[in-house]
Amino acid sequence: MGQPRGKDQEKDVLRGHDERNVAALNFIPVQERLPEDLLRLERMVIRTNGQPAKIVCTGVPGIGMARGSDNDLLVALINVYIDAGCPADGIITTSAYALLKLSGQGTSGKHYQALSQCLARVFNTTYHITDGWFDFHAKRYTTVSFRIIDSLTRTHREETGADITLDSRSVLRIRLSEEITKSIRNGYIKPLNLTDYQSLPTVGSRTLYRLLDMYLDEAATRGDPKPYRMAVSLMTHAQNCGVLNRRPDHVRRALDSMHEPLIKMGYLATVNYVGKGLKTTVHYTYGETTSPINQEHVALLVKHGVHRGVAEKYARNLGEKVVVVVAKFAEELKRPNKKIENPAAYLVSLLKDVDSIVAQTRSDELRKQDIQRTRKASQAKIVKAEAQQNHLFEEELHLAIQKEGPEAAVEFMLTSFKVRQLQRHGLELHEIDQVRNAVLERRVDAAQMHAILNRVLMSPEVGIRDLRALL
Structure with missing residues (x-):
């Protein structure tokens, strides 16, 4: 675990998505343990594009606030919602087992118990975000208040005491926050490599991975040259990652523990600290294995009706092969006896069959080259x-x-x-x-x-x- 994958492993990669506000704001702190009496937490963060935002988290007595690995549940819920087709009412039905697997967790009894507690914290934590939630449809920043989960129904074993314990049979009916689901439906999402994400050993490294992936996505969108680089103030970075400690030396140690697995897996090439104390800046160089998005490929797919988030996923995963598939799609549209009722869905089906299409295209090109050689000779x-x-x-x-x-x-x-x-x-x-x-x-x-x-x-x-x- 934590080693770069070879080309022969690419087919096993689990592709997912992240909602961009969630990834940029990291409103669930990374600490696994928080004081029991800490029921209100206020943070200032700076989004990847420089937009400042104030985040206030409020928990309830006896349950506390969402924290640590609750981030993994949030990522899982986002992907379950997208896989369900982004229902307008925000309601998803899934199993406790599926949530654990998608969160990268085990499925033993203790994991079901941990999931029960996690759901309780996420359901009862309220977030107030000032000037930091981006409304992708209106193209402006807004102030919002919400809970990640608006309603929660689950089947479970017979209660023993006050706690609800889930098991492998448990089915959950969850209505997600309208702010999150509306943003997803508006296309404000990005691809997320869930295989890499789940392979990271700590909550901190997983949180940092999602944040750095936002920076990477923006660098690719701007057309920055490779290798991609970014720099950020140490203390700002700590706030953005949800690290609550304010001492520079402690922050640096916390970040070092997050960096190590990202360097081992090849996502980061180098990490350097420049300056001292509060004036320290963290400089990142991304590894060669990072695969940014070609926005021209995204636009090409969106033009034909593919949802932007899905388009970004295939643009990142397939690279130049997107152009080959779209060319094949255009040929199919021109065929007089071909009836395509849903062009976007048909294009996605071709993207899924990319290997055979590329192979056929290559075969056709070789045949054309043979014909051209014959013609040139003539x-x-x-x-x-x-x-x-x-x-x-x-x-x-x-x-x-x-x-x-x-x-x-x-x-x-x-x-x-x-x-x-x-x-x-x-x-x-x-x-x-x-x-x-x-x-x-x-x-x-x-x-x-x-x-x-x-x-x-x-x-x-x-x-x-x-x-x-x-x-």
């Missing part, structure tokens, strides 16, 4: 034959001039067919008359005139200019 023979014919023509023209004089040469050059061709290429009738006269009066050599007339046929603008200058 054309070479034709050119050679034409050259031989022109050589014979020149010899016949020379003989005509020697034996019968310029009159024969003019008739030889200006056949009725040749005159029609010259007129079609822009030569006026009186100019053809001047050509005849120039050769007859021997003011222009017949061979020279023949060459210029051929130039008129091959390149009319240049040929006519040269002819008029000669006349």
Whole structure:
């Protein structure tokens, strides 16, 4: 776990999504343990684009606030909602087992118990975000108050005491926050490599991975050169990651523990600290294995009706293969006997079948190359034959001039067919008359005139200019 994957493992990658506000704000602190009496937490964060935001989290007595690995549940809920087709009412139905698996957790009894407590914290924690929640539809920042889960119904074992304990049979009906679901439906999401995310050993490293992936996404959108780099103030970074300690040395140790697995997996190439104390800046260089999004590919898919989040997923995962698939899609649309009721869904089905499409396209290209080589060989023979014919023509023209004089040469050059061709290429009738006269009066050599007339046929603008200058 934590090692870079080879190309042969790419097919096993679990592809998911992240909601951009959630990833940028990290409103659930990364600490697994918080004081029991801590029921209100206020933080100032700076979004990846520089927008400041104030976050206030409020818990309830006896349950506390959402924290630590509750972040993993939030990521799982986002992906369950998207996989369910983004229902407008925000309601998803899933199992406790599925949530544990998607959260990257085990499925033993203690994990079901932990999930029960996690759901209780997430359900009872309220968030108030000032000037930091981006409304993608309105294109402006807003102030919002919400709970991640608005309603929660679950089946469970018979209660023993006050606690509800889930098990492998448990089914959950959850209505997610309207703010989150509306943002997802508006397309304010980005791809998330769930395999990499789940392979990271700590909540901190997973949280940092999602935040750095936001920076990476924006760098790719701007068209920054590789390798991608970013720098951020140490203390600002601590707040953004949900690290509550305010001592620079403690913050640095906390970040170091997050960096190590990201470097091991190849996501980060280097991490450097510049400066001292509160003035320290963290400098990141992303690894070569990072795969940013080509926004032109995203736009190409969105143009054909693919949901933006889905388009970003395939743009990141498939790279230049997106262009090949869209070209195939365009061909299918043009087929007269092909009826496609839902073009966007059909395009997505082609994206899923990318390997066979790329292979077929490559095969077609090789076949075309063979045909082109055959044609070139045939054309070479034709050119050679034409050259031989022109050589014979020149010899016949020379003989005509020697034996019968310029009159024969003019008739030889200006056949009725040749005159029609010259007129079609822009030569006026009186100019053809001047050509005849120039050769007859021997003011222009017949061979020279023949060459210029051929130039008129091959390149009319240049040929006519040269002819008029000669006349």
